[in-house]
Amino acid sequence: MTAPASPQHPVTVRVFVQRFSATPRGARLARHLAVGRLYAWGIPYGTDASDAVALVVAELAANAVTHGRVPGRDFELRLSLVGGSVRVEVTDTHSGPSSLPEPGGVEWPGSLDEHGRGLVLVAALADRWEVLERKPSPGKTVRAEVDLPGWLSPLRAGTAGP
Template sequence: MARLLVEQQLEDWGLPHTSPVTRAAVAVTAELAANAATHGRTPGRDFELRLSLTAAHARVEVSDTRPDRLPPSPDAPLAPPDTATTGRGLLLVDAFATRWGCEQRTQLVKTVWAEVDRC
């Protein structure tokens, strides 16, 4: 659902679903939303998705209620063992996004964000 919402909103803002920015933002959204649903979930609470578009970039933010579970630094996303069937999501985010990171919004909420340049 998060992927579809981002794709539709970017199209409403004038970026076709086939544009490289939209495709990258949708891929990033899928990974960040999956991570939030899998690793950032607290019973009775969900994640929040925010999307913004400027002349320079599209920004995807996914917030969850597990600030104790921070992703690795964007400077060195960890690759899983070759035999692992999961654990490559942040490598995909790193490949599609121009910049990404994580910040603690409050004592109970963290936000993982990624920006995709429009140029």
């Protein structure tokens, strides 16, 4: 006799994917659309989670535009709501070695340095992050996850947005 299966709660996965021009305007639009998507998923504007994801998207999109830009090629933003966290993935098509440090190797820039604070912010705001080679190449994806403590219950109840 087989033991009855324990009931499993459904896991809701929500995904938003959009390509943007590799320009400052594209990076700004990516941030605005990300915050709007979070709101649609039930994460209000101005919350710690919404603000953290907005900053992570802004920094990764700015890096894709500044360091990963290839003329005529876009960058892609993918947001996923999975298992109590928001996963942010920004993919560019720049070939060659990645200039990004390993997640544990981010160091504060010098006080007079004009650049280099973006990944420090990502490391501080994201619970996890990594750099992946783009398949198919060329390019890379920077993935960061921001946990949403206590947010999984509304998803199971089906009260979150589309």
